[in-house]
Amino acid sequence: MSYNTFGRLFRFTTWGESHGPAIGCTIDGVPPLLSLDEADIQQYLNERKPGQSKYTTQRQEPDAVKILSGVFEGKTTGTPIQLMIENVDQRSKDYGDIARSYRPGHADFTYNAKYGIRDYRGGGRSSARETASRVAAGAVARKILGDGITLKAGMVQMGHHIIERERLDWNATRNNPLFCPDPVAAKHWASELDKIRKSGSSVGAIIEVVADGVPAGWGAPVYGKLDADLASAMMSINAAKGVEIGAGMGAAALTGEENADQMRPGIKKSDGADGPPEFLSNNAGGILGGISTGQQIVARFSVKPTSSILTPRMSITEDGEATDVVTKGRHDPCVGIRAVPIAEAMMAIVLADHMMLHRAQCG
């Protein structure tokens, strides 16, 4: 793992700026002979792409992916897969007036503090456009995982509003523009978000992502823990400020009796062998000691409200002068919406990596 690379055996390196000619990623370590074409990737990019509803930025990007290497006659070859997405709708004039001011809550100041230079057009490298590469890499990771592992994600909190767990329906997430797994909340939140959007404000959110079908035994005991890698993956998503596995921060308020998920013998298989054990609860979120239990893997992360708002905020210029900043560009009133496909992608990537790590060591 390094600056712009994620993963150990399934490794992808992303490149490109918001307003450069293109963005993309190089994926290394992919097993050979997986069927893969651009449509396999495009379906997930389409979910993330901007401009699909009034709740996301109105930038118009087809986000059309091209496979430049690593696939031959419809199959992966085991060599690096280069995926490229050309930038089309850059409109960099939107950003011209803030080129020399630091937008509060954005990475403008810290980039300059680190590098002494930044591509200020659309946030450059810190733009959410980078996440298109993650979604593309996630589509390849899903191919490695196969059909036995399914991923679902959705927005479970928007601002102060939280879904009703009894209404949770992962199939509902693709039926509303907010990717909310509670159909009733989805409607209510939509009108709420419309008001926020019109007022030029923004709101935070919590995303939940789950994986079913992961066998017991993936992960590692101390530093390559499955949960530590998920924490790193989710926290690396733009605007993320907190990550939870299973009971999460709420585990602090539990007693030992409440927390430890009890186990019962699994259902015998038809050949008489023991089936996987049955757990009576899942406070662990499917991970104990850094290793999967065979239960559903459950992760959540918060995203802060986008800092690009119409209300003037106090800031300073690159020269250290006081100024007020108003962000007039096209922005998302709630970045949590578009974080949903990204969350699924990052979960897929971590799992594919650990599947290969487990196979390497334990055969």
Next chain:
Amino acid sequence: MSYNTFGRLFRFTTWGESHGPAIGCTIDGVPPLLSLDEADIQQYLNERKPGQSKYTTQRQEPDAVKILSGVFEGKTTGTPIQLMIENVDQRSKDYGDIARSYRPGHADFTYNAKYGIRDYRGGGRSSARETASRVAAGAVARKILGDGITLKAGMVQMGHHIIERERLDWNATRNNPLFCPDPVAAKHWASELDKIRKSGSSVGAIIEVVADGVPAGWGAPVYGKLDADLASAMMSINAAKGVEIGAGMGAAALTGEENADQMRPGIKKSDGADGPPEFLSNNAGGILGGISTGQQIVARFSVKPTSSILTPRMSITEDGEATDVVTKGRHDPCVGIRAVPIAEAMMAIVLADHMMLHRAQCG
């Protein structure tokens, strides 16, 4: 970063089991010419070591560290530093009866699922004893950071009890056995924890760790983000289930106006140069876009209640038979207490690594 190694340039690899002859770590990448002796490390180990109050496991371990390499005439040489801590009070008979059962909430089942073998004595590698190596490595990381960077940590929530922020006093943490930075809460929590201990139960906690003096510019923009590395570091600590930076999970409920930390010009230095900008709040927890802002770095993580309790819990044996498990060994009623020095150590380690990474790229 790999299975048992943490870090990129400041890298340490821990080894050893709870009931083996010794535990320790190999630290590679340490700059030369830092003064270092065993006492520098021992002071931090003493804070973490068990058996110091009735609130932690009664296992008696001196946790005396030996420097086996990498230091010559009181100075680091730039070569690997091997730190070894001998295990003294193993009493493995405590564990004999659960050698073939899976303790709920522990890593017993997952270790067997992964490896087909586990050192069941005291949890083997998944024991909290491993964290002594982290504390030792953290002491070396502090030498790299120097005196300009100070670290403080404490237990800010125990069960349902949360400190009063207006009473927050980091200096109080070393004056009570709970490492609680709120002196009033500390007393109340102590009597509460005493009841929990006597009843054979346990409780979770939240630890907060802060770093002052980190300059703006440390970190990296996309996957080697300072916050992503902190998330990985904290989530890798035994029993951790959630990690927060700054506003954390609570960022979801903020609006854009509330969240983005406004900036004012810093105080001019005596030579007329601009001082670092002043932030009017710190929802960012000192990190924007993965890079430090120059503010206080603020991280929090939850730890679940220890799963070793006296109440019988339903489980299964290695042969898949139903059984009840009661854990009679010596254990902590609240592992959050001993997590405090570990949290400081992991923060120091991540910062030292990023200090060197920043120097490498940006000179």
Next chain:
Amino acid sequence: MSYNTFGRLFRFTTWGESHGPAIGCTIDGVPPLLSLDEADIQQYLNERKPGQSKYTTQRQEPDAVKILSGVFEGKTTGTPIQLMIENVDQRSKDYGDIARSYRPGHADFTYNAKYGIRDYRGGGRSSARETASRVAAGAVARKILGDGITLKAGMVQMGHHIIERERLDWNATRNNPLFCPDPVAAKHWASELDKIRKSGSSVGAIIEVVADGVPAGWGAPVYGKLDADLASAMMSINAAKGVEIGAGMGAAALTGEENADQMRPGIKKSDGADGPPEFLSNNAGGILGGISTGQQIVARFSVKPTSSILTPRMSITEDGEATDVVTKGRHDPCVGIRAVPIAEAMMAIVLADHMMLHRAQCG
């Protein structure tokens, strides 16, 4: 370091096949604020590109590089630099008849043994086209090294012919199509190689690459040795079969008295300080104990003769049937010629990486 990535802090990942739409590389870890444009890179690509003389493959490739990211207003930004070179003259029909046979001496058989699939058009990923990415990355590495470090390389042996050391003139290498640093040998070898080319045969070579201006102290003592990294770098070049540092394989025949380079005090600087010590010889090739001595760094490597020849060779098909293979495509009679700019690039890359590693640890 991984499958398709080279380097620790200066890291580049290459991608692309000989007959795909494009090849390229992603370079991560580059310091910010270096001036860089396409011309800086193109000049080195022009040296390597095919079809420039009758001694190299007649494939016509402009090898025009595009910078897709990581450079803003003529300066590096510290973020990943994506370099892309489109493939133009693929003529894949040349390869059709050998798509199902294994060319002796090529990677055809081993790719299929590993992956069960290969892009047989022009060798796919094992084609020498991959080395264009190395040359491009090397151009960026040179920017990091600055003008104080100069690199020179040339072909010092072709078949049985070896240059006369007393005629060694590094400035001569760019004045003859063989990159030979002995102007007299260059003429003789050219006519010799012409005969080899016309007969459809090929011949091996030895390349020497030297670096001047490297200060004492770069490298690492045990596994990140400067010489071990150079060995890995040179052996990773297509067709390489041996690598030498300084006295190389010939060190075996030396005595201790002959081998150890004696030292004398360096010339005092104008301010009275000691200058770097003077060595009376350089059997070490500028590296002792894995760390640079301040002398010239000297590496050599052999490349085997290209295996694509007109004489029929016994082989087998993918189905295990006996067959004879004749390679009719466009090929180099001596791949050593085009290996010269690649050798310089790989030397620059290893040095830039170690410069940053040294700065990280030793400040």
Next chain:
Amino acid sequence: MSYNTFGRLFRFTTWGESHGPAIGCTIDGVPPLLSLDEADIQQYLNERKPGQSKYTTQRQEPDAVKILSGVFEGKTTGTPIQLMIENVDQRSKDYGDIARSYRPGHADFTYNAKYGIRDYRGGGRSSARETASRVAAGAVARKILGDGITLKAGMVQMGHHIIERERLDWNATRNNPLFCPDPVAAKHWASELDKIRKSGSSVGAIIEVVADGVPAGWGAPVYGKLDADLASAMMSINAAKGVEIGAGMGAAALTGEENADQMRPGIKKSDGADGPPEFLSNNAGGILGGISTGQQIVARFSVKPTSSILTPRMSITEDGEATDVVTKGRHDPCVGIRAVPIAEAMMAIVLADHMMLHRAQCG
């Protein structure tokens, strides 16, 4: 791979100085359930240990290895294996008089140039004692490879003397103190080396190491090449100055017709399936395009003569003053002898790593 760590999935980190209390290594990534005890490792350490004949240093070290972690009830557990070897016969007084002078051909000067400090007792970290850790790690790597892969190594050149290939007998290497696979040469060389030893001089050597039983398909195409990793491994051995695979540096003098190893269909298996192809020669040394061919893997490397000799050599002190250095300590007249078990170990380590890498990606 980093400063003191070697390998990707089979990773070992060595630590310890020649005259410190102990040396050792931490091995991470070892598969579980391999039978392993100290005797498995000790047998190889005994081959390398000093003081066994008059041809190696007279330092008396039992080199008794202790397994401190990672093995439970005679089986590996999949967790880090810590191996420790205590230093016994340090006699550091031998070195006192050269503590402030740089021995020509040694790493004294470069260590000081890099770190500004060095443990001058016995060369500290650059001592050949570090290689005991490699031999220990190699013993574990052999367990991963299993009995189907056999390793052999021997000294094939000493000074100007080269073995006769027709007398090559790998079984002879353990029957003579020079590890020479040519029994006739072994006798002659022994008396020659005796003279060199008595005269206080030293001589270089070439070591050859081969592996049988490696299946086709291990390795990687571009930077994780099997031959590049072997080059790095062999060049990292103390005193190594050149590395060859198969035809090695001699490949330069071959023509395409001579070099490319022709292939014939393999012998049908009893079930009618194709056997592995038969190669008519092995100039490739068992590796094409970075991937194993199924033939014998053949590597060679040169070691320079030890620089510790009785003849005074010109040098400088740490203060930059001219001085003469004579090394009076206990040293090897030909370090090539003890390099033989080290070479086998490094070959085993690289192969075990690639076995696991191949399994991870290709199943």
